Amino acid sequence: MEFLLQPLTLLTFFPLLGVLVILFMNSGWKNAIRWVALVTTLITFGISLWVLSLFTASNPDLQLEAKYPWIQVAGWNIYYYLAVDGLSILLVLLTAFLTPISILSTWTAVEDRVKDFMVFFLLLEVGMTGVFLAQDLFMFYIFWEFTLVPMYFLIGLWGGPRRIYAAVKFFMYTMAGSILMLVAILFLGIQTGTFNLPTMLARLPDLYATSINPQTQMLLFIAFAAAFAIKVPMWPLHSWLPDAHVEAPTAGSVILAGVLLKMGTYGFLRFNIQLFPDATVQAAPWIALLATIGIIYGAAVSYAQADVKKLVAYSSVSHLGFVMLGMFALNAQGVSGAILQMINHGLSTGALFLLVGMVYEQTHTREIKVYGGLWKVMPVFGTIMLISALSSMGLPGLNGFVGEFTILLGAFGSKAIGSPWYAGISAIGVIMAAVYILYMFQKMFLGPAGEITHHHELKDLNWREILTVAPLLIFMFWIGLYPAPFFNLIAPAVEKLLSALPL
Secondary structure, three states, X not given: OHHHHOHHHHHHHHHHHHHHHHHOOOOOOHHHHHXXXXXXXXXXXXXXXXXXXXXXXOOOOOEEEEEEEEEEEOOEEEEEEEEEOOOOHHHHHHXXXXXXXXXXXXXXXXXXXXXXXXXHHHHHHHHHHHHHHEOEHHHHHXXXXXXXXXXXXXXXXXXXXXXXXXXXXXXXXXXXXHHHHHHHHHHHHHHHOOOEHHHHHHHHHHHHHOOOOHHHHHHHHHHHHHHHHHHOOOOOOOOHHHHHHHHOOHHHHHHHHHHHHHHHHXXXXXXXXXXXXXXXXXXXXXXXXXXXXXXXXXXXXXXXXXXXXXXXXXXXXXXXXXXXXXXXXXXXXXXXXXXXXXXXXXHHHHHHHHHHHHHHHHHOOXXXXXXXXXXXXXXXXXXHHHHHHHHHHOXXXXXXXXXXXXXXXXHHOOOOOOOOXXXXXXXXXXXXXXXXXXXXHHHHHOOOOOHHHHXXXXXXXXXXXXXXXXXXXXHHHHHHHOXXXXXXXXXXXXXXXXXXXXX
């Protein structure tokens, strides 16, 4: 009983209770199924706030540990081990926060096989939360791979016309990188005699001094990095993302951008930087180069898009480039900014995908050119879209600015990267973001009425739709105007992480 009532176990597996209830419900009870899923995710969010209340911000170590022997056969020393620290607390909260919002967005958008949709969505929440809390590499890998299955079906069954292609491409890319990571996990487990992350971190320095040479450390770094870079996705491993985003249902796009991409950046933070300190410092300039290319490339390609959802999808390549640049600046400003920017991206891009989905429900097209003059007929929609767009492009006073400014500050003064040019070129990406986002907004909302505005009786957002997006707007302003509480949660763990690096 103590195991089940442990806060992190409860937080991770509570959505399974909703799954069990939904499985016993009649498929025709669509609204009842939606309510069960929504209430389950709201209670899960409540549990995440309870976890936050138990969390001590000044403590840099792992907290609220749930550690039990799991597979102890033939030298396989594997534990059921969940814990949270400053590196993961905000991502856990983001997961629990975005899931009920995503489910609320499906109220009229998903009409077919509602029961199956909600089951997969709740299972996805279990997997994502587990990824951010697992402190045993074997357990982490199980959660990591598990998230693939519900996301594959969410895209493949409820997606757009090319959904099967997008789902298979998403699955194959992620699996390819994960196999390399599995080989590296097995190697580390055999060498250190444990899959328990804190124990492994304590034993590795001696092994690096004796039996594991620098070349092997770099190969292990690359094996982990392959899995995480595909998930981020970093340029040039990004080509699965636009297809997956465009074909996914709206709720799937929100969770994909808001949480699943962060599993990649979190993986670098939790595993690559901690397990392979020498290789991390050596690889930092190369990662910064790829991140900078991704920032400029993502922004340039976004501008060229005719489909508004594809524009938002490619913007993620650019925004996540900033996260990677900040993280591999390997200083307090860069890493703290990167963690906060992960949250910011989830809020602003999540809001943009929600809004695109809402107008798509009425018009059944995402072509930018057919819109125009939307502000006149949908003023509430236009106002919320403007705030979300300005947040995404990093306007001062909104959340995106705080994250990007802190990242650029860290990158300019980074010893690990070794050159301020990366930050200077990346800063151009901020200007390019303003160009493609304002271009999109001007084409869709301002100017003469477009074809859609002429031929459709468009309705402004209803109360359910406003309620879906409103929580995201609150946090955009909160982080933009008063980010201190968020940085305070991160700071001690970031200092501890960086103190172990040979810089």
